[in-house]
Amino acid sequence: MRKNAEINATPVCQVRMQAISDAMSLLSGKWKFHILGTLIEGNTLGFMDLLREIDGIGTKMLSKELQDLEMNNLVSRTVMNTKPITVEYSITEYGKTLSSLIDELANWGIEYRKSVYEKGNN
Amino acid sequence: MRKNAEINATPVCQVRMQAISDAMSLLSGKWKFHILGTLIEGNTLGFMDLLREIDGIGTKMLSKELQDLEMNNLVSRTVMNTKPITVEYSITEYGKTLSSLIDELANWGIEYRKSVYEKGNN
DNA sequence: CGGTATAGTATCCAATAGGAAACTACTTTC
DNA sequence: GAAAGTAGTTTCCTATTGGATACTATACCG
Numbered sequence: 001m002r003k004n005a006e007i008n009a010t011p012v013c014q015v016r017m018q019a020i021s022d023a024m025s026l027l028s029g030k031w032k033f034h035i036l037g038t039l040i041e042g043n044t045l046g047f048m049d050l051l052r053e054i055d056g057i058g059t060k061m062l063s064k065e066l067q068d069l070e071m072n073n074l075v076s077r078t079v080m081n082t083k084p085i086t087v088e089y090s091i092t093e094y095g096k097t098l099s100s101l102i103d104e105l106a107n108w109g110i111e112y113r114k115s116v117y118e119k120g121n122n
Numbered sequence: 123m124r125k126n127a128e129i130n131a132t133p134v135c136q137v138r139m140q141a142i143s144d145a146m147s148l149l150s151g152k153w154k155f156h157i158l159g160t161l162i163e164g165n166t167l168g169f170m171d172l173l174r175e176i177d178g179i180g181t182k183m184l185s186k187e188l189q190d191l192e193m194n195n196l197v198s199r200t201v202m203n204t205k206p207i208t209v210e211y212s213i214t215e216y217g218k219t220l221s222s223l224i225d226e227l228a229n230w231g232i233e234y235r236k237s238v239y240e241k242g243n244n
Numbered sequence: 245c246g247g248t249a250t251a252g253t254a255t256c257c258a259a260t261a262g263g264a265a266a267c268t269a270c271t272t273t274c
Numbered sequence: 275g276a277a278a279g280t281a282g283t284t285t286c287c288t289a290t291t292g293g294a295t296a297c298t299a300t301a302c303c304g
Contacts, residue, residue, distance in 0.1 A: 151291075151292090152291080153292095178293095180293060180294075180295095182292080182293075182294090183292065183293075205300085205301060206302065
């Protein structure tokens, strides 16, 4: 009979839990994966491009999320010396390390939807 | 010069975007990955076990998140015919399909933390 | 019969997330 | 000179999230 014995008290689990919290704090929110996925697909895009690509997002959220992602070195922002001024957003090398995770998330979501649909038919 | 041409307008991207939204709606929140991770590790645990394992969670959130996960068929809840009454929570077969995703998220988080630490030393 | 364990609910509150709309500021095009 | 495109910021508002605390209800243990 376990009272305060803990699975998660093992050092390896503590590290994993911490890591999940870390990752979630960078990637949580309604739009981060959409932005990252779009930038991985599109290479470099301007602010207005992203606004058009990501269905439903508004300027405030896009601006805020891009700042977050830039701060965490997942996205880079470059002001171009053009007239009218343009800004190029692109995924960083580090941001690219997320692409398999995003793929897996997307594929899991696709399978999940299929499974729900199949269940619905039974 | 692209005006409303869209990367994400392609059917394959639409499906991916939808899938990411689907997955996020099931998995978002502060505790879901922790609960799932703990149940994958621990196989079957009672409510109080989970409360002890998951550092910082309270009864309200644990209860609510378990209900969500159960509704989405990721966790199963079995009331045992014991005195005092006990409840066994475990990961479902379907829930187990998330384990590689959770692993990848945790590993990414570990690497991210390392990279921040290294940057800090430069 | 009081303490402790099981498994939660209910209530109240604070913080955060997110959306709509208006606005800034600059430039090019018609 | 007005419209439209660049890239945002600001303000106001609502909804969701999450936490603390107290409470219910049952049952065993001593």
